[in-house]
Amino acid sequence: MSNKVINKISELSESVLATTDFFLVDVEIKGGDIPEVWVSVDGEERGVNMDECADISNEISFLMDAHELFSGRYRINVSSPGLDRPLVDRRQYPKNKGRKVKVKYEQGGEDLRVEGTLQDISEQGIIVEINEQTTVTLPFDDLVETKIIPSFK
Template identity: 30%
Template sequence: MAQQDVASRVAGIVEGIVAPLGMELVDVEYKREGRQMVLRLFLDKEGGITLDDCAEVSREVSEVLDVEDFIGDRYALEVSSPGLNRPLKKESDYARYQGRLVKVKTFELMADEAGNMRKTFLGDLDGCQDGVVVIRLREGQVARIPLVKIAKANLEFEF
């Protein structure tokens, strides 16, 4: 089974486990690191994820994955918080973190409202409407980026 297929199938299973616990699945990674495959789950909840939360989800997910047995390779399961630089994946993430500092990288060069071409945008998130993310850039101008053009987006921690 392809890595993306594994990650997608695992996401469906994990969402069913974590939602009743008041947690959200932020991201799933399934990739080779060195000689071993790693299945990494990133969880979040109001007030943050604890070590006990990670341990509980790890146990429950391990049991289900052992029964389902669709991952062909041996792998290490890791469960953690997304950290300070939490990735933004869904339109609801952009709504929730409105007003926060974000860094967005696009697949291709895009123009901000001043006509500057770039692939990296750093600024305050104004939200997301109709699949378009709006960022007030640190230089003062605004950028409007369609979600489908975003390669990666993260919250940025301000010191």
């Protein structure tokens, strides 16, 4: 699917989300006989629940139909990114403070990895506590991928 369609869906989604406390994380279109539009949304303070996803989906779908983005049928799925998805927006970090993370980052042209607890977040980057004596400060510009490690306590 063209980037033009994805960009338009992103634009429409952001207009819907502007009236909520959520923000757009990603838009994907998966091919097939009936295209599937996947819209991931998140909140700075909390996640999005199923009823909110349904409301957002209805509004985005209405706008997509009005703009005639697809000539035939399509499916739309609105959801939170889920724990298996990397954090891609700086606004996702604060609510995950204190959680275990796996971070890939680049430093001096070298790809590195660190695992620990997301200790703090600033305008410039994150601090990951590897153990009681060791922390590492990582600028946002160096981050390649940050994933939450689920904890089932």
